[in-house]
Amino acid sequence: MIVCIAVVGHQNNPLYIQSFTEAxxxxxxxxxVHCSLDVVDERVNNPKKSGPMINETFLGLLYPTENYKVYGYLTNTKVKFILVTTDLDVRDADVRNFFRRFHSAYLDAVSNPFHVPGKKITSKTFAERVSTIVKSVSFNTAG
Amino acid sequence: MEPDVSIETSSMIRIAVLPVGEIHLHLFRKYAGMLGRHHKIELSTITDFYKADQKSPFSQQPWESGSLRFKFIVGGSPPSPWEDFQSNRKIHGVIGICHCPSSPDLGSVAEQFAMACKGYSSSVVQRCFVFSPGDTQLADRNNNKNKLVLFPPADQRTQEIHLQTMMQEIAASLLMEFEKWVLRPESGGIILKTPLDSQASLSSEEVIKAKKRRLGRAQKTTGDYCLLAGSPVDANAHYSTALELARLTGDYFWYAGAMEGGVCALLMDKAVHRDPAIEEEVKYRYNSVIVHYRKSFIQDNAQRVSPLSFELEATLKLARFLCRRELAKEVVDLLTAAADGAKSLIDASDRLILYIEIARLYGTLGYHRKAAFFSRQVAQLYLQQENSLAAISAMQVLALTTKAYRVQSRASIPKDTGSCIGDNGKMNHELVVSLFESQWSTLQMVVLKEILLSAVRAGDPLAAWSAAARLLRSYYPLITPSGQNGLATALNNSAERLPSGTHCPDPALPFVRLHSFPLHPSQMDIIKRTPGRPDWWAGSAPSGPFIYTPFTKGDQTTTTKQDLVWVVGEPVQVLVELANPCGFDLLVNSIYLSVHSGNFDSFPITVTLPPNSSKVITLSGIPTKTGPVSIPGCIVHCFGVVTEHFFKDVDNLLLGAQQGLVISDPFRCCGSGNGKVKNTNVPSITVVPSLPLLVSRTVGGDGAVILYEGEIREVWISIANAGTVAVEQAHVSLSGKNQESVISIGSEALESALPLKPGAEVTIPVTLKAWQLGLADLDGSRPMKDSSSPMLLIHYAGPTENHREPPATTGLLPPGRRLVTPLNICVLQGLSFVKARLLSMEIPAHVGQISDNSTHTDRLVKMDPYRGSWGLRFLELELSNPTDVVFEVGVSVNLENVDQNSSEFDYPKTRIDRDYTARVLIPLEHFKLPILDGSFLVTNSKSNKKAEVNASIKDLISKIKVRWVSGRNSSGELHIKDATQAALQTSVMDVLLPDPLTFSFRLVDQVDQGQGRVLAHEMTPMEVMVRNNTKDLISMSLSITCRDVAGENCIEGTNSAVLWSGALSGMKVDVPPLEEIKHAFSLYFLVPGEYTLLAAAVIDDPNEILRARARSSSPDEPIFCRGPPYHVRKKLDKTEHVVMRNYS
Incomplete structure (x- = not known):
């Protein structure tokens, strides 16, 4: 299950952090999420490994920590999406698919003329849409 | 577990460094630091001390290239239970450090050292270094025996060399001891044990097992000693044997240990780190090491002891070996595994060390956030220990994390980044990033709270204060009012435990921003002096109302920034704005300007800020020395601690708030400002030496001078030098509106008083004439005195060279100053001018004798009856008096051209009561020019003519002055120029220019009969006089007619009543220029009564001037000149006389 999803701006400023746990x-x-930025930075700064997937936005598994796995996604505007999940056996394709849907939700949110780029995303519609996406995704069944 | 482990740790000889006797901590640290530089001793350098008693067991010792490595354990450490397993864990040597001056008795030093060494049973070499011994101690010969090494006082270098030599000696001794150990027969019977092996009772089975394993373990230990002795090849040989034996006996723990040693030997031998092949080898072997450590886990004694710490240590060693950015992924995997393993660690201190190491490795890798995360874990472990030392450690570790979380104390920021704001207010990248990252408020607040907690527990009030200040300042919007109160209490509590006047680099509240620099009051303006010019103020500082003019010279490089000049000894003020966005009353004990240039005394003030409020306050100070002044911020004493608040910090904060990066704008939430970021740059301020300072005051009060329109009054302005330097130059000028209203300034009074000494005073008179009020002024009920009054500018300066200044700066003139004294004039409406008219009055003259008083002028307008006043014109001014006082109006005419000594005469005064209208007649006589010449009339261009006319009108008007008097001391002049100009426009010619010919009649003088009698029935001899007023000869035909009262011609015609003799018509005469001709004739009047004599002439061949004067349009038109009519009154009796008439 997804426990947390975060949007981090290009200056590593948090734009949106939402956890989906009761605890x-x-x-x-x-x-x-904060620590995962180290890994994102490292991936972005050492892109030599990403030869064939030069335009790949999906960063893959950033790191496993304790009971969680952290996945990353980097848009062309250097906005990072961070996904924290407790599912240990996850297929990359599912995460990729999730990020794609999340990205479109994010695009809609920032296309709002009242949204100030660089400010935190406070749109309720976006929050609702994100929780819908999160609920609809279940990595475990795929695994 | 041990901190700071690496693969090479296995090859390091541990030496405990202990203080002996009384020694100050910082001296001990200094000596230990000197020692620390000798952590590696080349084998080649110790040959002098090395004595081979027997054949060395280290056959492959690389004497040329090898070295011994030391690890100094400062302060020593208790023996490790694992020192049999890894020989490098043993303390092989002890070095005592003694400072002789503080513990002079070497005997007791030796004793203490011997006592200290007892705790290190494994040590084989003991030396006590005695620094700075005196002569008596040096003379003592027992030292060698007592293992004391004296270091005679010497310079640093000599001591270093001495110390190095001693270390070489120690290295040689150690090497020899290791040889002894290796050569010691293994049959000594010691069974090498680790805590892992069961301790309590050895069952027979285990004894057998242990015996089996003994050989392999001994081989491994020998390998360890070979490593310590710096002989990797020998070590490798022993390790290989040990590996074989351990594998056979299933002694996985020792197998792993041997393998670890083998890797160390490999690295020592090859001494190349970056060789990929070796790296692969190391990686491979270490993974095996880790696996074997894991294998050696025994469930039986898992509660007591576990090889897990060795496994983790090995993981860390490998991670440290690989720790490079390119291999980040592998290192992260290793560290993640190590972190996961932490949960299984039994010993809390092991976990602490593990986290510390993980944090350090992440930091080395460049994963600062991860490093910060683990540092926080470390701090939490420390905090669990509930003692103040642990709390101090926790605090220090947390302080390290603050950089990653962007909440660091300002004390930990290097100084050079302080000036990262450019002049144009651009922020550099670092600042932008820090602003952005400052949004992780959840994490940041937690860190700061933990620092606060640990600092309180550690008893470090300053750190606590700093953390609370940062928390309150940065996150007040996220803290509830009660939480804010709690923080304020924490601040106050911390401050109580600090000595008063403690400085903290981190500011708390309030927020302070620069509001403005009040400009100099206009009385104190400072003007740059242009050297070598008498008008030194010209072209320097802007003298107009605009601060910037596009015409200012571009040679100054600093024109982009507003410059301020302050003067030594003159108080200045700066406005700053304070904000308290929190929910409690904020008492700022004192706030004053912080000046780093040291030439400014600032005066502190106390402010109280209510909750959620902001306030603009004035901070003042006095410059004390010349030079630039920099004011980066304010020093604030608040919550018991002194802090420096920098303006640029708040500027950045506000900039961030504008961009939505910072949580809140403290000023805006306090209701200050209008949302716009006001960026007040600190101008470059220069302090100049003392200057004179003039102050002015109007004698009789500084209130406005109330004047009626046109009123003339003299005011006295007193100017005093309030400075400490004499005024040597001064110049008075005018500026502002209505400058023409100042008629004269007695600047010579000021100039004659120069140099004006400090404290001296001079009074200068200024004559004012009130100006006319415009329509706008009349509308307003209250006259606007400030905007329309002229200003008196006094540019003044002290001596050109300041004697107190060093000669290097004499090239620069000290600046001058400008005193602006507004002449506050309040103009009331006075006599108002309604209209002006030009009236003409024609009074015929009487024929008689011409009186010769024509040049005499009088107060009264007198008509010379024998000349008449044909063509006399009056200027009639209609004046009304809307005021509530009485005015008396008098006209005076200044005659310059009539007679050469300019005389002025007045006409009688006209009184105008309030609310009445009166007319004043001004006769325009005496203005006629004596000669008609062409300069006026014959001009080429029309515009030129017009200009001439205007000029002559002006000239005419300027001679007429209409003055008024009201009451006792109000007098003034009416402004009639415009009105009269309009009235005169058309007929100025007639007023000014004489006719070309002047005709006059007179009776031929009869001496006995007296003057002017014309009797009827008597032949009356008369003369007509024709005067040529031009410069040319005029020839004409003259004719004379006589008319009776009815206007009938009585010379010709049917009933002519006058007989005549002589020629009366058609007389051809020539009049030479500027001459007069006479033509005599006689008339015989038949009927008494009044007759009018008229002379007329038709000019032959008139020239242009005459034509122009006659305003003839066609050139062939005859020019006809006519004289004024002359009256002749015929009486029957002989006493008839000509009556003089007065017109006034």
Missing amino acids: DDALKLHHI
Whole structure:
């Protein structure tokens, strides 16, 4: 199950962090998302491995930590999507598909003329849409 | 587990470094630091001390290239239970450090050292280094015996060499001890054990097992000693044997240990790190090491001891070996595995060390956030220990994380980044990033709270204060009012435990921003002096109302920025705005400008800010020395601690708030400002030496001078030098509106008083004439005195050279100053001018004798009856008095051209009561030019003529002055120019120019009969006089007619009443230029009564001037000149006389 999804701006500023757990672990998830930026930075700064997938937005598994796996996705505008999941056996294709849907939701949210780029995303519609996507995705069944 | 492990750790000889006797901590650290530089001793350098008693067991010792490595354990450490397993864990040597001056008794030093060494049973070499011994101690010969090594006082270099030599000696001794150990027969019977092996009771089975394993373990230990002795080849040989034996006996733990040693030997031997092949080899072997450590896990004693720490240590060693950005992924995997393993660790301190190492490795890798995360874990482990030392450690570790979380204390930011704001307010990249990352407020607040907690527990009030300040300043919008109160309490509590006047680099509240620099009051303007010019103020600082003019010279490079000039000893003010966005009353104990240039005394003030409020306050100070002044911020004493608040920090914050990066704009949420970011740059401020300072005041009060329109009054302005330098130059000028209203300035009074000493005063008179009010002024009920009054500008300067200044700067003139004194004039509506008219009055003259008083002028307008006033014109001014006072109007005419000594005469005064209208007549006589010449009339262009006319009108008007007097001391002049100009426009010619010919009649003088009697029935001899007023000869035909009262011609015609003799018509005469001719004739009047004599002439061949004067249009038109009529009154009796008439 997806426990947290985050949007991080191109200056590594958090734009949207939403956890989907009942437990009071917001701080922990914040830490996980924050730490994952190290890996994203490293992937972005050392792109030599990404020869064939030069335009690949999906960063794949960033790192496993404790009980979680952290996946990343980088848009062309250097906005990062971070996914934290407790599912340990996940197919990349499913995550990729999830990110694609999430990306379109994000695009709709920032296309709002009242949204100021670089500011936190406060749109309720976006939040609802994200939770719908998160609920509809279940990696475990795929695995 | 041990901190700071690496693969090479296996080859390091541990030496405990202990303080002996009384020694100050910082000296001990200094000596230990000196020692630390000798952590590697080349084998080639120790041959002098090396004595081979027997054949060395280290057959492959690389004497040329090898070296011994030391690891100094400062302060020592308790023996490790694992030192049999890894010989490098043993303390092989002890070095005591003694500072002789503080513990002079070497005997007791030796004793103490011996006591200290007892704790290190494994140590084989013990030395006590005694620094700075005195002569008596040097003389003592017992030292060698007591293992004391004296370092005589010497310079740093000599001591270093001495120390190195001693270390070489120690290295040689150690090497020899290792040889001894290796050569010691293994049959010593010691069974090498680890805590992993069961301790309690050895069952027979285990004894057998242990015996089997003993050989392999001994081989491994020998290998360890070979490594320590710096002989990797020998070590490798022993390790290979040990590996074989351990594998056979299933001694996985020792197998892994031997393998680890083997890797170390490999690296030592090859001494190349970046060789990929070796790297692969190391990786492969270490993975095997890790696997074998894991294999050696025994469930039986898992509660007590576990090889897990060795497994993790090996993981860390490999990670440290690989720790490069290119291999980040592998390292991260290793570290993740290590972090996962942490949960299984039994010992909390092991976990602590593990986290520390993981954090350090992540930091090395460039994963700062990860490093910060693990550092926080470390801090939490420390905090669990519940003692103040652990809390201090926690605090320090957390302080390391603050950089990654962008909440670092300003003390930890290097100084050079402080000036990263460019002049144009652009922020550099670093700042932008930090602003962006400052949004991880959830994490940041947690870190700061933990720092606060740990600092409180550690008893470090300053750190606590700093953390609370950062928390409150940065995250006040996210903290509830009660939480804010709690933080304020924490700040105050911390401050109570700090000495008063403690400085903290991190500011708390309030937010301080620069509001503005008030410009100099106009009384104190400073003007740059242009050297070598008498009007030094010209072209320098802007003298107009605009700060910037596009015409200012471009040679100054600093024109882009507003420059301020302050003067030594003169107080200045700066406005700053404070904001308290929190929910409590904020008492700022003192706030004053922070000046880093050291030439400014600032005055502190106390402010109280209510909750959620902002306030603009004035901070003042006095410059004390010349030079530039920089004001980066304010020093604030608030919550018991002194902090420096930088303006640019708040500017950045506001900029961030504008872009939505920062949570809140503290000023805006306090209701200050209108949402716009006001970026007040700190101008470059220069302090100049003392200057004179003039202050002015109007004698009789500084209130406005109330004047009626046109009123003339003298005011006295007193100017005093309030500065400390004499005024040597001063110049008075005018600016502003209505400058023409200042008639005269007694600037010579000021100039004569120069140099004006400090404290001296001079009074200058200024004559004012109130201007006319415009229509707009009349509308307003209240006259606007400020905007329309002229200003007196006094440019003044002190001596050109300041004697107190060093001669290097004498090329620069000290600036001058400008005193602006507004002449506050309040103009009331006075006499108002209604209209002007030109009236003409024609009074015929009487024929008689011409009186010779024509040049005499009088107060009264007098008509010379024998000349008449034909063509006399009056200027009639209609004046009304709308005021509530009485005006008296007098006309005076200034005559310059009539007679040469310019005389002025007045006509009687006309009184105009309030709310009445009166007319004043101004006779326009005495203005006629004596000669008609062509200069006026014959001009080429029309515009030129017009200009001439206007000029002559102006000239005419300027001679007429209409003055008024009201009450006792109000007097003034009426402004009639425009009105009269309009009235005169058409007929100025007639007023100014004489006719070409002047005719006059007179009776031929009869001496006995007296003057002017014309009797009827008597032949009356008369003369007509024709005067040529031009410069040319005029020939004409003259004719004379006589008319009676009815206007009938009485010379010709049917009933002529006058007989005549002589020629009366058609007389051809020539009049020479500017001459007069007379023509005599006689008339015989038959009927008494009044007659009018008229002379007329038709000019032959008139020239252009005459034509122009006669305004004839066609050139062949005859020019006809006519004289004024002359009256002749015939009486019957002989006492008839000509009456003089007065017109006034």
